Amino acid sequence: MPKIDVAFIFLSVVCLMIGLVLGIGMGASHNFQLAPVHAHLNLLGWASLALFGLIYRAYPALTRSWLAKLHLWLSGVAALAFPAGIYVSITYEKPMLAILMSLVALAGVITFFLNLIRVFFFVPEASATESPARSLA
Template sequence: MKRIDVYFLLLACILLVCGATLGIVMGAREDFQLVPVHAHLNLAGWASLALFGLTYRAYPEIGATSLARYHFIVSGVASVLLPIGIGLAVLRNSPALAIASSILWLLGVLMFLIQLVRLLRTRAA
């Protein structure tokens, strides 16, 4: 997938805007009930997706694979759904989406692990 690094960074930055906005709102209202949503927007969203993007930038050969596209879809969808799921768990005591999206999120990490192993093999050959 072309420019997969930029797609990852773009989505990461969108989630950072959401996370930072939520942080400001929480601070202004002095209501910290949604701290876990804020933390996951910023860490599972911004920090992790940005690191994936920068890795694809550093090693463009793994960005050209079809696994890279599926990795972006899985990690991207999971990073959006996970904070929503955590919010539903906190506010409505309904954890189903948080559970499902956390498994999807882990699947994205496993795809990234496969990419890194592939990279090692390509570079060793």
């Protein structure tokens, strides 16, 4: 299993590649029906996952909990399956996957939030000794 920060960054670029291909396809075909799929792949996938990866890199104490792995699974699955659900919803008018995956995305962010509270309120020495500037160097 790669490190959490690396896994987040790799997944984010996978989402970006799919999102860009879809964006180029929409532009070429002049059919913008799937713009929300493209937007969520790029923002929930590329932007959010990459930011999570950089935050784990900046604060390594966050990686030292099962919460980090759970967060990777929830947010990683949602980043791909939520846009897929939006596609199914737009194309077949069946919104159930999108609804379920939006809740998985929310669960991922709540897990991240709990991990932030754990580190910054209950492991103060971890955030004090590992400054972002030092760990990025």
